[in-house]
Amino acid sequence: MIENIIVVLLITGSTLILISAIGILRMPDTFLRMSASSKASTLGFSLFILGAIFFFGDFGITFRLLATIIIIFITAPIAANLIGKAAYKSGSKLWHKSKTDELKDTDID
Amino acid sequence: MISINDTIFFIAFPSLVISFLLILIRIIKGPTLADRVIGLDSMGYIAIGFIICYSIYFNSPVLLDIVTVLALISFLGTAAFAYYIDKGKKDD
Numbered sequence: 001m002i003e004n005i006i007v008v009l010l011i012t013g014s015t016l017i018l019i020s021a022i023g024i025l026r027m028p029d030t031f032l033r034m035s036a037s038s039k040a041s042t043l044g045f046s047l048f049i050l051g052a053i054f055f056f057g058d059f060g061i062t063f064r065l066l067a068t069i070i071i072i073f074i075t076a077p078i079a080a081n082l083i084g085k086a087a088y089k090s091g092s093k094l095w096h097k098s099k100t101d102e103l104k105d106t107d108i109d
Numbered sequence: 110m111i112s113i114n115d116t117i118f119f120i121a122f123p124s125l126v127i128s129f130l131l132i133l134i135r136i137i138k139g140p141t142l143a144d145r146v147i148g149l150d151s152m153g154y155i156a157i158g159f160i161i162c163y164s165i166y167f168n169s170p171v172l173l174d175i176v177t178v179l180a181l182i183s184f185l186g187t188a189a190f191a192y193y194i195d196k197g198k199k200d201d
Contacts, residue, residue, distance in 0.1 A: 021151070024135050025135050052161050055113070056173075083147060
């Protein structure tokens with residue numbers, strides 16, 4: 001039973017990581033690439049780590065890996081936000097089909 | 110249902126390798142520095158995935174401490190690069 005759970009977690013995580021990598025390669029814009037990188041790969045690697053938690057089942061390993069999941073869930077959006085803001089300020093262009101640009105009128109510094 | 114080792118050997122490792130190669134193409138092509146930084150951030154996560162798969166495949170939880178440190182180091186590197194992109198634009 002626990003083996004089936006681990007197999008499902010690993011297959012779902014692999015699929016999400018592959019989708020994220022394809023998105024990083026194929027998306028037309030820096031910001032859309034950042035979106036694909038930060039969302040899909042966060043969930044994919046968290047599912048990998050959850051599989052390791054179910055596999056080992058040890059007390060110390062469980063808490064260390066749960067702390068790792070919390071670290072990834074906190075730091076990945078912060079990193080994506082920092083990179084996106086720096087890329088916008090350094091003048092990278094939006095995709096020509098993007099409709100809204102909320103930072104166009106503001107003077108971010 | 111397939112076993113855990115078959116899942117890792119036939120699904121998880123190949124998908125990680127293919128993702129690594131796709132992100133490598135993006136890092137080589139990438140028009141701006143921000144694209145390359147995004148690729149490097151994702152490569153840090155892929156290293157985490159390799160370590161997790163290795164520890165499950167060989168049943169050795171020794172390397173799992175590295176995962177925590179690698180997540181933190183990857184975030185620090187990305188934050189430093191964002192700061193560098195910001196300041197480097199402002200200076201010239």
